[in-house]
Amino acid sequence: MTGTAPEVVTSNLLFDGALMLGAALFFVTLFRKLGLGATLGYIVAGAIIGPNALGLIGEADSIMAVSEIGIALLLFLVGLELNPSRLWRLRKDIFGLGLLQVMVCGLALALLIRFALGFSWEASIAIGLPLGLSSTAQVLPMLRSTGQLNHPCGERAFSVLLFQDLSIVPMITIIAAMSRAPVDPTAPSGGMLALYTVGAIVGLVLVGRFILNPLFRLIGRFGERELFIVAGLFAVIASAALMHSLHLSTALGAFIAGVMLAESPYRHELESDVEPFRSILLGLFFLSVGMLIDFNAVAARPELVFGLAVGIIVVKAVLIAGLAFMFGMKKGRAIWLGLLLSQAGEFGFVLFGQAASAQLITPEAASLFSAVVTLTMVSTPFLMQVVEWVLRRIPEPASDLDGPEFSPETNVIVVGYGRFGQTVAQMLMAKRIPVTIIDSKPSQIELSEEFGTKVYYGDGTRVDLLRTAGADTAEGILFCQTPRELTREKLEAVFNTFPQVAVMARVYDRLQVIEFSGLELAVCERELYESAVVMGRQALIKLGIAQREAERVEREYRQRDLERLDAQTVTGDLHAKFDRSFGVDRPLEDEAKSPA
Structure with missing residues (x-):
């Protein structure tokens, strides 16, 4: 009989482990899909399989x-x-x-x-x-x-x-x-x-x-x-x-x-x-937190x-x-x-x-307040969803943030100072080109000021605010904010009000490029296009393709993509010139070798 004890322990450990991981896998996947976060999924999984519910697992x-x-x-x-x-x-x-x-x-x-x-x-x-x-x-x-x-x-x-x-x-x-x-x-x-x-x-x-x-x-x-x-x-x-x-x-x-x-x-x-x-x-910790929920204590005095x-x-x-x-x-x-x-x-x-x-307290009180602690932990993902929803719809007061009326006169206005706008603005400043930077997010402005960059508060797509920032005498306006914030109507208003300005825009994808067709944008750059092309070229080189050939693939891709975009813009059909895109059955032919 004693020889079977280790086998029993091993069997119990394997069963408990499989049960815990299976419950965690199911509930965390479900709660992630519902947007409620992994933490709540682990706690609910532990509560259900724990000793105070189904009793499938003990020793929490x-x-x-x-x-x-x-x-x-x-x-x-x-x-x-x-x-x-x-x-x-x-x-x-x-x-x-x-x-x-x-x-x-x-x-x-x-x-x-x-x-x-x-x-x-x-x-x-x-x-x-x-x-x-x-x-x-x-x-x-x-x-x-x-x-x-x-x-x-x-x-x-x-x-x-x-x-x-x-x-x-x-x-x-x-x-x-x-x-x-x-x-x-x-x-x-x-x-x-x-x-x-x-x-x-x-x-x-x-x-x-x-x-x-x-x-x-x-x-x-x-x-x-x-x-x-x-x-x-x-x-x-x-x-x-x-x-x-x-x-x-x-x-x-x-x-x-x-x-x-x-x-x-x-x-x-x-x-x-x-x-x-x-x-x-x-994950195991939060499973054990769920297992410790004393439903009897909750049920006795809910x-x-x-x-x-x-x-x-x-x-x-x-x-x-x-x-x-x-x-x-x-x-x-x-x-x-x-x-x-x-x-x-x-x-x-x-x-x-x-x-x-x-x-100082009874064990029953300790159990009761442990249940209270667990309930407060369960509430956190819901509370954060509520507050993020509220903050998105009620902008923070920005009365103490400087608007663009306080900005000095500069050659260029950069609208949006997130990850995209920061790169653009820094490259301009590298050649001592003065810029006025505008952003509508107070938190981004505060963060930028920690690094010594002055950013002015406001909606940079508004014509009146751009005029306050000096757009009447500026040479360029660069829209670098989230692309969805920019519409054709807003761009048309900018062109009509400041005809001398070179307008450049960050766009989301080729659909937005098509939407802005006919506008005289000096630059219309898809936000992930260049980084994707660079990564594709580098991937070819790392996988053993000669650098010269990788650069030829890049040139050919750019040319074909431009042809497709022009055809799509004219026809309004995203399938136009699809045969010009690359595929496993449509590779780029090897470069013909010149005769010796």
């Missing part, structure tokens, strides 16, 4: 313990993107906005629990402070996936989350100081925890500088990718293990390890090697659970938005930050357990 606590490595890997990857100089630049937001957020939200929620539920002051503080924290595991992937992590608003969100991680140690200390349980002689005191924190951070910094960086240089000489994966995982898990052994935040240890490697030449390779492990383990979840979201959203506004964020972006961080976080599960062990 042990799964969460393993999957918390995913949070450590996430913080490690974030640390890789933040070198020490950037952290120093964010110090005001980390220790200013972050500190105020933790204190104000934590105390406000403690007061709410004290007077709404009649809990003791000690219990209210032990519950309120953790509820003031947000979900690092949920918010950071959201910021990374949308590319907002390096945006000023994303950096503010990250700064607050980083201080929240730092505040875990003081919160554990506060709960331990209020404990009603017999003193555990093996547990470190609050003062010792503070010393451990400082010592661990200093130790990890020294290890990163004098051991990890030389280690990666040595591995780089071997060129073995497997060693990079092993070394990267070692850096994360060893730093997290050190912090865990000291009763500190494992995520903080992994983050510091990442920061220490942020200036390493192997940073990008490390990032690509660790990313798959981070994705899988973070109005209380949902009321508390709504109250937490409202209180945190209002307070965080107000603090962000005090720190100089625009109203719309302050609301965005408030809703982004309005959920309670995964560290609440840990701290509620600490509070229950300290006999």
